[in-house]
Amino acid sequence: MKKITRRNFIGQSLLGGVGLGLGLSLLPSQESEASTTQKSEYTLTRHIPIEEGYDLLVAGGGPSGLAAALSAARLGGKVLLVEGTGCLGGMATSGLVSAFPRIGDGKDLMAGGILWELIEKMRERGYLGPGMVPEKYAKPPYCWIPFNAEGYKLLLDDLVKEAGIEVRFFTKLIDVEASASEGKVAGAILHNDEGYRFVRAKAYIDCTGDATLAHLAGVECREAGRDTPNIMPASLFQYVCNIDFKRIKGGSGYLKQAVEDGFFTQPEYSLTGLYKAGKSFGALNAGHVFNLDALRNKNLSEGMMWGRKVAREFFEFYKKYVPGYENAEQIATSALMGVRESRRIVGEYELCYEDLRTLRVFPDQIGVFRYHIDIHPYKADPNVHNTTRSKTLKKFLDGEHFGVPYSILVPKGWDNLWVAGRSVSSDILANGSIRVQPVCIMMGEAAGAAAMQAIRTGTTARTLDTKQLVTTLRKQGAYLPQPVLNKEMTRH
Ligand SMILES: Cc1cc2nc3c(=O)[nH]c(=O)nc-3n(C[C@H](O)[C@H](O)[C@H](O)COP(=O)(O)OP(=O)(O)OC[C@H]3O[C@@H](n4cnc5c(N)ncnc54)[C@H](O)[C@@H]3O)c2cc1C
Structure with missing residues (x-):
């Protein structure tokens, strides 16, 4: 295994070549309220093993x-997936x-494609919620599809x-x-209990939810x-x-009563709901952690502790006020x-509300969907909640959906990097x-198919033939009904 030495890397372009100098500087975060001892910079020097030969990280x-x-x-x-x-x-x-x-x-x-496969394989193995059969979730009026998280883990392992x-x-x-100027990622530093590793791949896909890889690479993002x-x-x-x-019958009336009784430390006026994941258990989405900045560890850490208190209080509320929960027990948060x-990246295209409202069809769409615009209240205030929702809610009629274009996965100006998931350009x-x-x-x-296509055809994320990509995805079973395909991706 080759090794590289980390030294100061700030401000240097380090693309190409083995044995580069890499460094890790521990700088006090500017926004951090952390200890006053973190005043100066500390530079570490380490030899980091290099791992190569992957198509995709x-x-x-x-x-x-x-x-x-x-x-x-x-x-x-050849794929390396780090979690x-x-x-x-x-x-x-x-x-x-x-x-x-x-x-x-x-x-x-x-x-x-993969989405349908996951649902069907969970059904075959008995991991979907009670009564979940294709007649219910794959035919109008369609229902939500709850599943057991433990079963899903096993399926994904397999x-x-x-x-x-x-x-x-x-x-x-x-x-x-x-190198942001070249739009190329040269490698990524990973860490686990065995220490650091420097991994090189031909392509990289950021699926961290927070666009962490993209941000660290220098991609323009919005926080x-x-x-x-x-x-x-x-x-x-x-x-x-x-x-x-x-015996369950709704919950918002009970919530109003509990708030009036002064039950909650942080009174809230909305109940999101419970998914029936098993015969007698469910996943409860109740309560909010307001002003949580997930990109700041101190905030996230305190938020987890506060979140557990909020979750417990909501559990106690259900037990006390809502019929059917009297004997309930909390399994886990x-x-x-x-x-x-x-964080969301700035991509080659930014999907916007107008696209959803007008049900825009994109030649390079890689998926179609419809789901209401789910904006939660920014503070525990019923008026804020209602105003935000009523202004933004888009109601879809039967047969309506919007397109999700390929170009929102491509960070603007980048060649071997894609972003998928919550942090896409939107x-x-x-x-x-x-x-x-x-x-x-x-x-x-x-994104996975695009990365492989780019590697095989010698193209990049930005020059990819999206007609070919859509054709590949259709072959994999994706529902992509757009009548016209283009080689070029959708740009602004
Ligand atoms: C409260 C709430 C309720 C929701 N309800 C629903 C719902 O009912 N149905 C629904 O379909 N969607 C729901 N969503 C939305 C949906 O769950 C998320 O938006 C979606 O899971 C995002 O997928 P993702 O792949 O982008 O990221 P995530 O699901 O967040 O996965 C990111 C993964 O990356 C890992 N990771 C992060 N950083 C690193 C790193 N630096 N190195 C290695 N690994 C890393 C994380 O551990 C995690 O496993 C809900 C979201 C929230 C917050």
Whole structure:
């Protein structure tokens, strides 16, 4: 194994060549309120083993990352998938967000490819929620598709093994070597208990949810709370068992009563809901963590502790006020914070609210979907909640859906880097719709196929023939009904 030595790298272009100098400077964060001892810079020097020979490095194994890795590996790529936790699935498993929204548009099924395969394989193995049969979720009026997060983890383990993907759990991507002027990533620094590794691949896909790889590479990004005035609140999911589902009747009336009784430390006026993931247990999405800046560790750490308190209080509320929950028990809160908004890249195209409102069809669309624009209240105030929602909600009629173009996966000016999932190039309103898991899976599948196509044809993310990409995705089962295809991607 080759090794590289880390020295100061700030301000240098380090593309190409083995034995480069790389450095890791520990600088006090400017916004940090951390200890006053962090005043000066400290430079470390280390020898880091280099690993080469990969076609693709995928950072993050959530809905977009697992689809990206599967798609590329099935097209023959040598893929390394790195995931910070100990399982795949991201928010679906570590975040306990175990339900897909409706996958039909009222006339047609929008799910194909890997998304459809995941649903069907979960059904075959008995991992979907009770009563989940294709007649219910694949035909009008369609229902939400809850599933058991533990079963989903097992399925994903099997799929990545079958596809020959090298998976590294408990491994974080912590730095990137790249040239923004050339639009190229040269390699990524990974870290786990064995130390640092410098990994080179031909292509890179950022599926971290926070655009971490892209940001570290120097891609232009927008950050909630800094580039926008507000941050949508986060939520910590929880699994609750011993629920008597037959006796449940709504919850908002009970919530109003509890708020009037002074039950909550942080009064809230909205209930998002419960997914029936098993016969007597469900995934509960209740309560918000307001002003959580997921990109600042101090904030995120404090938010997790606060989130657990909020989740417990909501659990106690259900037990006390809502029929059917009297004997309920809390199984677990999620290990990952449910972040709705953090960082979004600036891509070759930015999907915007107008595109959704006008049901825009893109020649290079890699998926179609419809989901309401889900903007949560920025503070615990009923008026803020209602105003925001009523202004932005788009109601879809039967048969209506919008297109998700390839070019929102491509960071502006970059050649061997794609971003898929929540942090793609989109305005806040459009992002409020496309961040759901089915769309993230479609985006991941497309990014994986695009990366392999670029490698094989000697093209780049920006010069990719999108007609060929759409044809590949259709062959993989994707529902892409656009009548006209173009070689060029959609740009502004
Ligand atoms: C409260 C809440 C409720 C939601 N409800 C629903 C719902 O009901 N249905 C639905 O379909 N969608 C829902 N969503 C949206 C959806 O869950 C997410 O937007 C979606 O999971 C995003 O997918 P992703 O692949 O971009 O990232 P994620 O699911 O966030 O996965 C990212 C993965 O990358 C890993 N990672 C991050 N950084 C690194 C790093 N540096 N190195 C290595 N690994 C890293 C993480 O551990 C994680 O596993 C909800 C979201 C929230 C927050």
